[in-house]
Amino acid sequence: EAQVTQNPRYLITVTGKKLTVTCSQNMNHEYMSWYRQDPGLGLRQIYYSMNVEVTDKGDVPEGYKVSRKEKRNFPLILESPSPNQTSLYFCASSPGQGDTYVSNQPQHFGDGTRLSIL
């Protein structure tokens, strides 16, 4: 089954304690992204990756790091979490440029990770 898998689904932690949210996709997609969702703001892109070893900042990258060492994985790292990073996080993947994108495939989203930073 085609899917994007995020872990953990829920996490409560404290300020300053490094954490990693993992994301894995099994569709051989080139593109992967992280979004955060906050009330009244919709979803905003944090970082994205257009291929292995290629990552770039989205709209709200401050306080986050990512890496893309292999095509299927795109972890989100919070080196020193702060309360303003309390949010619902989504990982997404899609096929990338060219005909495969035009072929009516939507972005596939993970089920979300609810982070609470105390």
Next chain:
Amino acid sequence: AQKVTQAQTEISVVEKEDVTLDCVYETRDTTYYLFWYKQPPSGELVFLIRRNSFDEQNEISGRYSWNFQKSTSSFNFTITASQVVDSAVYFCALSDRHLIYNQGGKLIFGQGTELSVKP
């Protein structure tokens, strides 16, 4: 810059009523894609539809229908005979050629419309 506006923050209806969720978008690109996602209380994002800018045909899927009007830059979503299970937050989103080729297929989301269907 690209933008999606969902002016209705919350809508409350009684079961069996029809309800329309509005979505207005902005992009300078002539090639773009519009999406609707549903987010039930459990939190996941459920893909409902994707429409490209060259296809202005309206679409119907069961009780759901979508009205795409390029002249008004709108992509509205109607639920006919609403049910309690339709209660969710609904997001409209946009991606265009620039976002696809330069920003990882980034989606620009509206703020979401929270639909509450009461029995």
